[in-house]
Amino acid sequence: MQENHEFSRIERAPAYRLVYDAIERQILAGRLRVGDPLPAEIQLADQFGVNRSTVREGIRLLEQSGLVERDGGKRPRISVPHYLDLASSASRALILHSVTFRELWEASMVLEPAIAEHAARHIDQSGLDELLGNLTAMQAEVVSIEGGKPADVLAFVGLDREFHEILAKVGGNRVLALAHEPVTSLFIPTGQVILPRLKTYRRVLDAHRYIFDCLAAKDHAGARSWMHKHMDDFRRAYELTALSLDAPLDAVSLSMSEATPSMRSR
Amino acid sequence: MQENHEFSRIERAPAYRLVYDAIERQILAGRLRVGDPLPAEIQLADQFGVNRSTVREGIRLLEQSGLVERDGGKRPRISVPHYLDLASSASRALILHSVTFRELWEASMVLEPAIAEHAARHIDQSGLDELLGNLTAMQAEVVSIEGGKPADVLAFVGLDREFHEILAKVGGNRVLALAHEPVTSLFIPTGQVILPRLKTYRRVLDAHRYIFDCLAAKDHAGARSWMHKHMDDFRRAYELTALSLDAPLDAVSLSMSEATPSMRSR
DNA sequence: AACAGTCCGTTTGTCGGACAATTGCAGATA
DNA sequence: TATCTGCAATTGTCCGACAAACGGACTGTT
Numbered sequence: 001m002q003e004n005h006e007f008s009r010i011e012r013a014p015a016y017r018l019v020y021d022a023i024e025r026q027i028l029a030g031r032l033r034v035g036d037p038l039p040a041e042i043q044l045a046d047q048f049g050v051n052r053s054t055v056r057e058g059i060r061l062l063e064q065s066g067l068v069e070r071d072g073g074k075r076p077r078i079s080v081p082h083y084l085d086l087a088s089s090a091s092r093a094l095i096l097h098s099v100t101f102r103e104l105w106e107a108s109m110v111l112e113p114a115i116a117e118h119a120a121r122h123i124d125q126s127g128l129d130e131l132l133g134n135l136t137a138m139q140a141e142v143v144s145i146e147g148g149k150p151a152d153v154l155a156f157v158g159l160d161r162e163f164h165e166i167l168a169k170v171g172g173n174r175v176l177a178l179a180h181e182p183v184t185s186l187f188i189p190t191g192q193v194i195l196p197r198l199k200t201y202r203r204v205l206d207a208h209r210y211i212f213d214c215l216a217a218k219d220h221a222g223a224r225s226w227m228h229k230h231m232d233d234f235r236r237a238y239e240l241t242a243l244s245l246d247a248p249l250d251a252v253s254l255s256m257s258e259a260t261p262s263m264r265s266r
Numbered sequence: 267m268q269e270n271h272e273f274s275r276i277e278r279a280p281a282y283r284l285v286y287d288a289i290e291r292q293i294l295a296g297r298l299r300v301g302d303p304l305p306a307e308i309q310l311a312d313q314f315g316v317n318r319s320t321v322r323e324g325i326r327l328l329e330q331s332g333l334v335e336r337d338g339g340k341r342p343r344i345s346v347p348h349y350l351d352l353a354s355s356a357s358r359a360l361i362l363h364s365v366t367f368r369e370l371w372e373a374s375m376v377l378e379p380a381i382a383e384h385a386a387r388h389i390d391q392s393g394l395d396e397l398l399g400n401l402t403a404m405q406a407e408v409v410s411i412e413g414g415k416p417a418d419v420l421a422f423v424g425l426d427r428e429f430h431e432i433l434a435k436v437g438g439n440r441v442l443a444l445a446h447e448p449v450t451s452l453f454i455p456t457g458q459v460i461l462p463r464l465k466t467y468r469r470v471l472d473a474h475r476y477i478f479d480c481l482a483a484k485d486h487a488g489a490r491s492w493m494h495k496h497m498d499d500f501r502r503a504y505e506l507t508a509l510s511l512d513a514p515l516d517a518v519s520l521s522m523s524e525a526t527p528s529m530r531s532r
Numbered sequence: 533a534a535c536a537g538t539c540c541g542t543t544t545g546t547c548g549g550a551c552a553a554t555t556g557c558a559g560a561t562a
Numbered sequence: 563t564a565t566c567t568g569c570a571a572t573t574g575t576c577c578g579a580c581a582a583a584c585g586g587a588c589t590g591t592t
Binding site (some may be wrong): 281282283316317318319320323338340402 | 544545547548549554555556
């Protein structure tokens with residue numbers, strides 16, 4: 001006969017994690033505010049009753065989760081995790097999970113047209129100016145390439161990415177922008193492979209221009225529709241390069257995207 | 267006249283971050299494979315030529331980024347970041363950025379119908395069974411509530427969330443699932459507030475049932491359409507509770523109701 | 533008064549060493 | 563063979579120490 005005592009699982013988290021949890025709660029509860037410097041390690045150690053080394057390990061967890069930011073040798077400050085950090089983690093995770101191009105493309109067929117539509121509804125003059133700057137830069141690239149110069153693929157895909165990121169930004173919906181960011185990140189290395197082979201530079205530029213025209217005219221249906229075409233083009237190009245839609249994006253893609261430095265500068 | 271020397275920013279990363287970078291590269295390059303135990307700290311310290319404490323701080327960074335997993339007191343292992351970890355970071359970030367309910371809802375109007383459509387295209391019998399189990403459990407809840415019992419709101423929203431997560435899973439698109447997860451997470455606390463006030467339990471159940479019927483019939487257009495209605499319902503309910511669409515989601519929603527564990531218990 | 537240079541306390545980054553608790557494993561035992 | 567036992571390896575935590583960098587006060591110059 002057995003006792004029917006039910007013991008709940010004993011959780012014995014290491015002290016450094018408890019430190020992390022405690023500080024995280026203080027931040028989320030607003031008792032430690034964004035921008036404030038973190039208390040000195042030795043003070044935290046005293047308050048928690050643990051060693052400074054233990055506190056430091058807890059702070060590393062905070063640091064990696066984006067809640068604490070060290071700006072040079074200065075005092076670390078409380079901060080809010082930035083989108084781009086999250087997005088790059090997400091991209092890395094997706095690659096490690098062997099996500100296929102098809103999944104990526106399907107997601108972009110959902111997200112990108114919606115983002116274009118949102119952008120058309122909310123864009124203002126400064127957003128249009130920003131897009132226009134991007135378009136003229138890309139135009140210059142295309143003219144240069146068609147003039148016989150060797151294509152600066154890296155610069156081109158950078159502009160491509162920038163166009164889509166501006167769109168996500170001016171839409172004013174940060175949830176969509178966050179969801180969209182990893183998709184863009186993962187498209188970039190693919191674009192680097194496809195563009196030099198198929199030389200569809202002008203085709204990309206034209207698509208961006210059509211979308212821009214719709215945005216300027218506040219034609220959200222048109223923006224959505226053109227973006228849809230633009231994305232579908234990308235899939236066709238991918239297939240034309242004899243790459244399988246269902247092959248996982250391999251680690252090579254990641255190493256290439258790592259080469260492009262984080263856009264987060266300050 | 268100015269010299270046009272361009273000095274690139276000097277980056278002086280601390281040693282523990284270099285340790286992190288080095289190990290991360292080894293993992294991404296596949297030289298450290300998922301599931302393998304991490305080399306012993308002292309060995310890493312020897313190889314890198316730094317102190318063990320420094321290595322430990324680097325490992326904390328890996329741990330928080332999900333690349334290393336400690337399973338109880340055992341040797342930490344290489345792992346791939348799991349979706350749910352990323353999603354919870356994303357949710358937290360969105361709340362800290364004071365995202366509004368409107369943004370959340372707009373994103374869900376994009377993602378959820380698309381996910382429902384995908385699910386209708388790809389669902390198999392086991393997925394249907396899983397959904398059916400969820401539906402019957404929710405049905406039991408609703409019957410119990412309508413019978414006069416006090417509503418177990420927590421259990422109900424848990425089932426609600428489960429329904430949507432199953433949908434995202436059976437759709438087979440991990441990019442969409444990942445994008446979807448934070449949205450679901452953030453809807454939950456909102457649901458907890460709305461449901462007891464408006465008592466729309468049966469309405470939710472009915473919507474889920476309609477969606478299920480469409481999935482069973484592989485009617486992807488119907489699934490999309492019903493999900494669209496379901497989401498729109500949610501917005502209306504939100505408005506009926508006199509909450510503003512454009513107020514930021516309160517940080518209270520996120521705060522885990524958990525007492526501060528004692529650090530000195532040792 | 534505005535400005536630059538200097539000094540000093542504080543804080544972080546890193547080191548070395550130490551020890552208890554736990555895990556994994558190999559050898560001993562029934 | 564299956565189980566127990568003891569040892570080595572490893573992690574978590576502590577202690578103490580010191581160089582380097584930062585912030586701020588103080589001083590001297592124009």
